[in-house]
Every structure is written in C-alpha cells, then in structure tokens.
Amino acid sequence: MKKNLIFAQSGGPTSVINASCYGIISEAKKYGIKIFAAKFGVEGILKDNLINMTDIDENDLNLLKFSPSAAFGSCRHKLENEDFQKISETFDKYQIGYFLCIGGNDSMDTAHRLSEHMKKTGRDISIIGIPKTIDNDLTNTHFCPGYGSAAKFIATNVREMALDAEVYDKNIVTIVEVMGRDSGFLAAAGALAKDEIVDSPHLIYLPEVPFEKDSFLSDVERVFKNMGKVFIVTSEGLKDKSGNYAHLREAKADAFGNIQMGGIGRYLEHLVNQNISKRVKVIELSIIQRCAAHTVSQVDNDTAVMVGKTGVDKIMNGVSDIMISIRKTDKGFEPGAVPLSQVANHTKPFPLEWIDNKNRWVTKEAIDYMLPLIQGQVKVPYVNGLPKYIRFI
Amino acid sequence: MKKNLIFAQSGGPTSVINASCYGIISEAKKYGIKIFAAKFGVEGILKDNLINMTDIDENDLNLLKFSPSAAFGSCRHKLENEDFQKISETFDKYQIGYFLCIGGNDSMDTAHRLSEHMKKTGRDISIIGIPKTIDNDLTNTHFCPGYGSAAKFIATNVREMALDAEVYDKNIVTIVEVMGRDSGFLAAAGALAKDEIVDSPHLIYLPEVPFEKDSFLSDVERVFKNMGKVFIVTSEGLKDKSGNYAHLREAKADAFGNIQMGGIGRYLEHLVNQNISKRVKVIELSIIQRCAAHTVSQVDNDTAVMVGKTGVDKIMNGVSDIMISIRKTDKGFEPGAVPLSQVANHTKPFPLEWIDNKNRWVTKEAIDYMLPLIQGQVKVPYVNGLPKYIRFI
Numbered sequence: 001m002k003k004n005l006i007f008a009q010s011g012g013p014t015s016v017i018n019a020s021c022y023g024i025i026s027e028a029k030k031y032g033i034k035i036f037a038a039k040f041g042v043e044g045i046l047k048d049n050l051i052n053m054t055d056i057d058e059n060d061l062n063l064l065k066f067s068p069s070a071a072f073g074s075c076r077h078k079l080e081n082e083d084f085q086k087i088s089e090t091f092d093k094y095q096i097g098y099f100l101c102i103g104g105n106d107s108m109d110t111a112h113r114l115s116e117h118m119k120k121t122g123r124d125i126s127i128i129g130i131p132k133t134i135d136n137d138l139t140n141t142h143f144c145p146g147y148g149s150a151a152k153f154i155a156t157n158v159r160e161m162a163l164d165a166e167v168y169d170k171n172i173v174t175i176v177e178v179m180g181r182d183s184g185f186l187a188a189a190g191a192l193a194k195d196e197i198v199d200s201p202h203l204i205y206l207p208e209v210p211f212e213k214d215s216f217l218s219d220v221e222r223v224f225k226n227m228g229k230v231f232i233v234t235s236e237g238l239k240d241k242s243g244n245y246a247h248l249r250e251a252k253a254d255a256f257g258n259i260q261m262g263g264i265g266r267y268l269e270h271l272v273n274q275n276i277s278k279r280v281k282v283i284e285l286s287i288i289q290r291c292a293a294h295t296v297s298q299v300d301n302d303t304a305v306m307v308g309k310t311g312v313d314k315i316m317n318g319v320s321d322i323m324i325s326i327r328k329t330d331k332g333f334e335p336g337a338v339p340l341s342q343v344a345n346h347t348k349p350f351p352l353e354w355i356d357n358k359n360r361w362v363t364k365e366a367i368d369y370m371l372p373l374i375q376g377q378v379k380v381p382y383v384n385g386l387p388k389y390i391r392f393i
Numbered sequence: 394m395k396k397n398l399i400f401a402q403s404g405g406p407t408s409v410i411n412a413s414c415y416g417i418i419s420e421a422k423k424y425g426i427k428i429f430a431a432k433f434g435v436e437g438i439l440k441d442n443l444i445n446m447t448d449i450d451e452n453d454l455n456l457l458k459f460s461p462s463a464a465f466g467s468c469r470h471k472l473e474n475e476d477f478q479k480i481s482e483t484f485d486k487y488q489i490g491y492f493l494c495i496g497g498n499d500s501m502d503t504a505h506r507l508s509e510h511m512k513k514t515g516r517d518i519s520i521i522g523i524p525k526t527i528d529n530d531l532t533n534t535h536f537c538p539g540y541g542s543a544a545k546f547i548a549t550n551v552r553e554m555a556l557d558a559e560v561y562d563k564n565i566v567t568i569v570e571v572m573g574r575d576s577g578f579l580a581a582a583g584a585l586a587k588d589e590i591v592d593s594p595h596l597i598y599l600p601e602v603p604f605e606k607d608s609f610l611s612d613v614e615r616v617f618k619n620m621g622k623v624f625i626v627t628s629e630g631l632k633d634k635s636g637n638y639a640h641l642r643e644a645k646a647d648a649f650g651n652i653q654m655g656g657i658g659r660y661l662e663h664l665v666n667q668n669i670s671k672r673v674k675v676i677e678l679s680i681i682q683r684c685a686a687h688t689v690s691q692v693d694n695d696t697a698v699m700v701g702k703t704g705v706d707k708i709m710n711g712v713s714d715i716m717i718s719i720r721k722t723d724k725g726f727e728p729g730a731v732p733l734s735q736v737a738n739h740t741k742p743f744p745l746e747w748i749d750n751k752n753r754w755v756t757k758e759a760i761d762y763m764l765p766l767i768q769g770q771v772k773v774p775y776v777n778g779l780p781k782y783i784r785f786i
Contacts, residue, residue, distance in 0.1 A: 012560075013557055013560045039562075040561065040562045043562070067556070068553045068556055068557060069553070069556035069557045069559075069560050070560045073560060073561070073562060074560045074561060075561060075562070076561070152778060152779070155778075155779055156687050156779055156780060157681055157685065159779060159780070159782065160461045160462070160681070160684040160685060160686055160687070160780075160782075161680055161681065161684060163460070163461055163462035163684065163782060163784060164406055164461060164462045164680045164683065164684040165680070166462075166786070167405075167406045167462050167463045167466060167467045168433065168466070168467060168468060168469070169432075169433045169436070169466060169468070169786075192778075192779065193779070195779075195781075197782060197783055197784060198782070281679075281680070283677075283679045283680065283681065284676075284677065284679075286674075286676045286677075287554055287557050287558070287674070287676065288550055288553070288554065288676065288681070290557065291553040291554060291556065291557040292550065292553055293553055294549050294553070294688055295687055295688065297778065371777060371778060374778035374779070375777070375778040376778070377775060382770060384764060384768070385545060385548075385585075385690065385764060385767035385768040385769070386545070386548055386549055386552060386585060386586070386588075386767065387549060387552070387553075388588075389552065389553075389556060389590060389591070390590055391556060391590060393559070393562075
C-alpha cells in the first residue's frame with residue numbers, strides 16, 4: 001500500500017513559503033498519494049490537526065503560489081523527546097511515509113532529530129527539510145527562499161523613501177530599521193537602492209559588526225556635513241562588543257529616567273537627536289518586509305516552488321534526512337541536497353569580507369550576490385484592485 | 394511674443410504628483426512654449442531657482458510619470474505679501490504667463506492670493522491649481538490624485554499583514570497606524586482589505602470621531618473575546634472631545650513618569666497592554682504609504698496625468714484662478730473646474746454618514762466610493778529587478 005505525505009510550515013512566515021507548499025502539492029499529486037498539511041506547524045501533527053489537501057481546487061492551488069504568510073499556520077514549538085511518540089501515532093493513523101518540513105535552522109534540527117527517532121524506532125518514515133527564511137542564514141545553500149523577496153522589498157522601499165526624504169531642501173536624518181537579529185543580509189539589501197539617481201542609503205549597519213556609539217556618531221556627522229542629509233539602514237539586532245543589544249543596554253542605563261526605548265531605530269534617533277540634529281525620521285519596516293507578496297521576486301518565487309517540488313521527488317525516491325539546498329550554476333539556480341545534520345542549528349553570517357567598515361557599506365561582491373535574487377516581478381492575481389490571497393486556517 | 398509656463402510642486406509628496414508634472418510637460422510641449430519647473434516649490438520662484446524642462450528627453454519624461462516623491466522638490470513655505478513682488482520679478486525675467494501650482498488646500502490658497510495680486514498689479518498671469526494630496530481632503534472634487542494609490546497601498550498591506558499576524562494560533566492585537574491628521578479617508582481604506590478569506594481589520598478609528606478610551610477598550614475586548622485576535626487600523630490624528638490629540642494628552646499627564654509617547658499606535662498599544670493583553674504589535678506605515686510608487690493605482694495615475702494635461706489646456710485658453718477638479722461620470726473620471734477661492738483653506742472630512750460607529754467600521758457607501766480609485770496596476774519600468782525612478786533636484 002502506498003504511503004501518504006505530510007508537510008508542515010515552521011517559524012516566521014515569508015512571502016514565498018506558500019510557493020514551496022504549491023510546489024509540494026502540485027508535485028505530490030503526480031504520485032497518486034494522499035497529501036496532508038499540518039495546521040500550525042508540528043503542533044498540528046501533535047494535536048492531530050491536519051488538512052487533507054489531496055483534492056485541492058486548481059484555482060486555490062494557484063492562489064496559494066502567490067499568497068503571503070503561512071497559509072496552513074505556523075508555530076515556534078521546539079520538539080521535546082516526549083513529543084516524538086505523539087507524532088509517530090499521528091503518522092501511523094494517517095499512514096504517513098513522507099514528511100516535508102519547511103523552515104529555518106531550528107526546523108532543520110527538529111526534522112533531523114525526528115528522523116533519528118524514526119530510524120531508532122524502526123519506522124519507515126522519510127524526512128526532508130525545505131529551506132525558508134528571510135534572514136538568509138542557513139548554511140550549505142546559496143540562498144534561502146524568502147530572502148530574495150524581502151531583499152527586493154527593502155531595496156525598492158529604501159529607494160522610494162530616499163526620494164521622499166529628500167523632497168525638502170533641508171537637513172534630515174532618515175533611519176530605516178529592517179529585520180535580522182543576527183544576520184545582516186536584509187540590511188545589506190538596502191545597498192541595492194542606490195543608483196545614478198538615488199545616492200542613498202549612505203550608511204548601513206549590520207549585526208556582524210560590533211556597534212560603537214562614537215564611531216556611529218562620527219559616521220553620521222561626516223555624511224551630514226558632506227551631503228546635508230543622511231540616510232541610514234540598520235539591522236534590528238546591532239550588538240556591542242560584549243554581544244549585548246546596543247539599544248537595550250542604553251535603555252537599562254536609563255531605567256530611572258524618561259526614555260522608554262523602542263528598537264534600535266529609536267535608539268539611533270536618540271543618539272542623533274542628542275548630538276547632531278533634531279530632524280530625524282525613523283521607519284521600521286516591521287512585518288511588511290516579510291509579507292509584501294504583491295512585490296515578490298520572480299526568482300525567489302520560482303526557487304521556492306523548485307525546492308518544494310524537488311523535496312517531493314527526492315523523498316519519493318527514497319532520500320531522507322537531508323535539506324534541499326540551492327546551487328548557483330551557469331543556468332540559474334538548481335536544487336541540491338545537504339544532510340540535515342549539517343544545517344541544523346548552524347547559522348551563516350553575512351560574510352565579513354563583504355563589509356566595508358570604513359564606509360559603512362557593502363562590497364561589490366555583496367551586490368553581485370544579491371542582485372540575481374531580486375530579479376523579476378511575480379504576476380500576483382488581482383481582483384477588484386487588490387491582490388487575491390488564500391489560506392487554510 | 395508667446396509667454397512661457399511654469400509649474401511648482403507643493404506640500405507633502407505623493408506617489409503620483411510627478412504623473413501630474415508628466416501631464417503638464419507633455420501637454421505644454423504641444424503649445425511650443427518654454428516650460429519651467431520651480432525647484433523646491435515656490436521657494437524656487439522666490440530664489441530664481443528654476444529648471445528649464447522644455448527639451449526633456451522622452452525617456453526621462455516617461456520615468457517621471459512613474460516616479461514617487463516630488464521630482465522637482467517641494468516646500469511648506471506660506472507666502473507672505475512681501476513675497477509677491479519677488480515672484481513677479483522672476484515671472485517677468487522668464488516671461489512667464491502661466492503658472493500651474495500642484496498641491497493641497499494650503500497651496501490653493503497660495504495660488505488664489507497670488508492670482509489676486511497679479512490682477513491687482515495689472516500683470517497678465519494666469520494661475521491654475523492642480524489637486525494633490527493623499528489625505529483626500531480637498532473640497533469640490535470627487536477625489537484627489539495621490540489618495541487612490543495610498544488607499545491601494547494601505548488596503549494591500551493591511552490584507553498582507555492580517556495574514557501574517559494570524560500565522561500563529563495565539564491571541565494577538567495588531568495596530569496599524571496610517572496617516573491622516575484630520576481626515577479619515579486613509580484609515581477607511583483599511584476596510585478594503587477584508588474579503589471572504591481575510592476577516593481583518595476588525596476595528597477602524599477615524600479622526601472625525603472623538604476618541605474615548607473606555608469605548609476603545611470595550612471594542613477591543615469584545616473582538617478579542619469573540620475572535621481571539623484583534624486587528625485595528627487607526628488614523629494618526631485621533632482626538633478627544635476637546636479636539637486635543639488623544640496620545641499627546643496622555644503623554645502630558647505622564648510627564649514625570651516612565652513613558653515616552655510615540656504616535657497614536659504606541660498609545661493604543663499602551664492602553665491594550667495595561668488592560669487587555671501584553672501581545673500587541675504596532676506597525677506605522679509612515680512615509681511608505683505615500684511613496685510606494687511600485688504599487689500605484691492605474692486609475693490614480695491616469696487621473697493625475699489628466700488633471701495636469703487639463704490644467705495646461707485650460708490655462709492656455711485663458712482660464713485662470715481655478716483648480717482642476719475631478720468629476721465622476723458614467724465614463725469614468727473627467728476633469729472639471731472650481732474657483733480657487735472655493736477650495737482654498739477648506740477641508741473635506743470623511744463623511745460622518747459613512748461611519749458605522751457601533752461596529753467601528755465604514756458603510757457600503759464608503760467602500761463603493763473607494764473601490765473605483767484603487768483599480769488597475771501601473772506598469773512601472775524595472776531595471777535589474779528594481780523600479781527605475783528619476784528626479785531633477
């Protein structure tokens with residue numbers, strides 16, 4: 001008897017995680033098996049909360065390809081050993097033989113430990129990881145689906161905000177805070193905004209470089225004097241030399257006082273206000289940068305579909321305990337495979353050699369790496385002037 | 394001898410103010426006159442800081458049609474009577490006979506007073522206003538170019554953020570703060586996000602309705618109990634019964650204490666934190682909502698071009714001291730004319746009869762009004778994965 005397939009979404013959503021689900025479902029249909037989705041990630045498996053997607057309507061499947069967020073829900077549940085038994089029971093009940101787990105490095109760890117458990121308990125369950133994260137911090141893959149679209153959104157909006165910020169002939173400091181607690185890939189994407197018309201951003205701050213207040217202020221002062229305005233892109237996760245978040249340390253020091261710290265953007269504003277200029281604008285891109293599906297990168301969407309499809313083909317052909325990776329070739333981006341153990345719990349920082357510390361900028365290598373990931377505009381289905389999306393929770 | 398034409402952009406920028414300049418330049422070219430743009434609004438006229446746009450390259454002109462911000466710069470300069478003489482001198486120097494002023498109600502007042510001055514001093518200068526504001530608060534026009542695109546951006550992003558916010562199966566309150574100090578049109582656009590898939594937003598707060606803390610909290614509590622989550626869209630300018638900004642009043646009352654108030658979003662977060670839930674996410678759409686040219690409404694862009702072109706045709710045919718208005722007809726949106734004195738310094742609030750106070754929502758009439766303004770997606774020129782824009786400052 002044929003065994004069935006289940007997939008689960010995990011961790012923070014992206015604009016293209018559902019494109020991977022589209023890839024999984026459309027490919028798995030070819031094998032004539034039942035296809036289940038776990039609701040709210042592995043919690044759905046633990047709680048026997050599944051959706052049978054085998055007979056999904058073609059139109060809904062197409063909408064899924066372009067919908068943001070996690071259409072089946074997600075969770076941040078870290079699997080304990082006692083969870084494994086419950087998962088096995090659900091798998092037995094639905095005759096699951098194939099499990100695809102879409103997520104970042106935490107999820108790859110979950111997938112790997114579960115795979116080990118299945119082997120140990122003699123169950124014939126294949127498990128494959130599908131990469132997903134806007135942070136782009138998974139190792140052993142050229143990039144992670146989700147990053148390309150977030151990078152495109154950040155670059156596009158930084159370019160547009162830079163034009164807006166310079167509309168008055170007056171000094172202003174603009175600070176854009178983007179995601180990335182430990183990884184600078186997202187902030188680095190701000191560099192793509194610069195062209196022969198837009199000379200912003202002027203300064204980019206990444207979590208890979210320890211934040212120093214004095215050097216920050218001298219950077220800002222230098223640009224302010226030269227250009228009459230400053231446009232800064234910063235990762236949310238700047239840390240000092242000791243590894244503490246820069247903005248939290250200051251907030252603590254000021255615990256009796258008047259300032260309720262927000263994120264790093266507000267902290268940098270505070271520093272500029274105190275030392276250089278009162279005219280500061282802070283924009284936090286917040287969750288918009290990971291869910292703006294109306295402006296997804298075609299390359300990113302295509303690659304997200306590809307890793308989903310490849311995951312199905314590999315798992316149906318007996319491969320297990322790997323994550324589908326992405327390789328850059330002359331022909332474009334192609335799928336590869338890497339043992340789950342090699343990606344589980346590892347993170348890839350933004351390469352230090354791509355950081356130009358003197359100019360607070362990134363190197364040409366970094367630009368050349370990022371540009372191919374943001375190419376092409378997806379044709380999202382529009383109904384009555386707005387993008388039409390779907391979800392199943 | 395033929396007289397020349399000048400135009401100026403004024404006040405806050407929009408995603409389509411440059412489309413009106415495209416309309417002005419492309420139409421004025423047909424009359425074989427010189428075309429000047431004032432740099433940084435009327436300040437450019439005061440300081441003799443003009444750009445000759447007569448021979449603009451066709452490709453640049455096309456880019457202008459899709460570029461956000463004010464490509465020639467803007468200002469918030471309120472004209473004093475002593476400025477009129479300086480403006481007249483610049484007009485004399487460049488043999489200006491036609492002045493098109495693109496702006497909101499302040500700018501229409503400027504244009505009107507200048508027109509009166511020209512008449513009084515016996516100068517043959519025609520002056521026409523071109524409407525522009527994301528707030529949509531100009532009177533005597535069906536809508537204002539800029540609003541359609543901002544409304545489309547807000548509706549699109551609220552829909553995307555609503556999907557993102559509900560990805561975990563846990564209670565969360567999401568607050569989206571949009572622009573509109575005195576006018577609720579932008580916040581009302583959040584209602585368009587709701588469809589058969591997305592049931593957000595649940596509550597919409599407009600500046601036209603006095604804000605009451607207790608009733609806000611009981612609204613939020615009711616939705617929280619019924620739905621397990623709450624999605625709120627609020628105008629930045631909520632005021633109490635006395636007309637004071639709701640968030641500033643609280644900040645003042647707390648002047649000795651620990652809380653540094655941000656905008657209204659942070660204030661509502663504070664209220665929810667204190668009374669209902671600690672899990673609150675605040676997203677301020679900030680300047681993105683007025684400069685996201687990559688997602689402009691086709692109808693809005695077309696109308697912005699139309700009012701620019703019509704302004705030129707009318708002014709070249711002897712019409713003066715009017716603003717080009719927009720009329721809704723069976724065929725779509727068509728240009729009209731309204732005396733500047735009738736729009737100068739007047740504002741149009743969001744109609745009170747379109748507000749459903751009981752449900753903190755807007756009526757079907759409001760939805761029917763907004764929907765035609767967000768139709769169609771502009772084909773912005775892309776180069777290397779990013780929209781290509783232009784400016785002349």
